[in-house]
Amino acid sequence: MTDARCAIPGCSRPTAFSAGKGLARHHCRYHVQHKARHGSHWHGTYLAADLKPYISAAADWLRAHHQDPLVAAAWSDLQYVLASAGRIDPATNLRGQPAKYRARVAFARLREAGISPDRLMAIYIGVSALIEDDYGSHRTEEFRTVQAAKAAHRLASGTHRRWEMWNPLGPSVPVELHAYPRCQATPGTDPLGDMKN
Ligand SMILES: [Zn+2]
Structure with missing residues (x-):
């Protein structure tokens, strides 16, 4: 698991877990925070x-x-x-x-x-x-x-x-x-x- 990468297409960041920055094993820290703000790992907030x-x-x-x-x-x-x-x-x-x-x-x-x-x-x-x-x-x-x-x-x-x-x-x-x-x-x-x- 140490070099696991984020599951979002096009994102090559290490997962939060493998980077030692969280428990998320499938997404990077950036995409985890995106989900917290918008309710989705990748979809933004509607205008x-x-x-x-x-x-x-x-x-x-x-x-x-x-x-x-x-x-x-x-x-x-x-x-x-x-x-x-x-x-x-x-x-x-x-x-x-x-x-x-x-x-x-x-x-x-x-x-x-x-x-x-x-x-x-x-x-x-x-x-x-x-x-x-x-x-x-x-x-x-x-x-x-x-x-x-x-x-x-x-x-x-x-x-x-x-x-x-x-x-x-x-x-x-x-x-x-x-x-x-x-x-x-x-x-x-x-x-x-x-x-x-
Ligand atoms: Zn990512």
């Missing part, structure tokens, strides 16, 4: 512009089917998840926290950013449809989940955010964030940036 028509078609479909029992059930489950995600302390460092806790914080942030269950459902359906249409893409659950989460995260990290910070000693403290997305961008790069943590 917001590619997703947009799919998400708006999905939103139209959802509007036309909002009385469908399955749609209604998914909507109310998602509404419950958002409503019960608890308060978020923006100062919390998520690094090292268990996945379940991080997921709860992610949903709480979406709620605080005013993202509706309808929008989240449209994103998930839109991403799934784009993946189906994207010849050469792949249909693993992880890729779909990561791509949908990144699209949702972009919405929640818009230009201006406002939320209430929980204060154990008194009323909640309003917090505002005015961050400018990395969109004044170099052509060819993802205009809305990557999800980083």
Whole structure:
């Protein structure tokens, strides 16, 4: 195993394991990190512009089917998840926290950013449809989940955010964030940036 090479075609780097830089026995460190960021060893993150028509078609479909029992059930489950995600302390460092806790914080942030269950459902359906249409893409659950989460995260990290910070000693403290997305961008790069943590 000591000279094993990465399984991605065209990549001749040693596997992370054989390089002594990880446990991955089939992929190099670069491609392992690529998968962590994009949900795929080799497929990149979709651009917001590619997703947009799919998400708006999905939103139209959802509007036309909002009385469908399955749609209604998914909507109310998602509404419950958002409503019960608890308060978020923006100062919390998520690094090292268990996945379940991080997921709860992610949903709480979406709620605080005013993202509706309808929008989240449209994103998930839109991403799934784009993946189906994207010849050469792949249909693993992880890729779909990561791509949908990144699209949702972009919405929640818009230009201006406002939320209430929980204060154990008194009323909640309003917090505002005015961050400018990395969109004044170099052509060819993802205009809305990557999800980083
Ligand atoms: Zn590689």
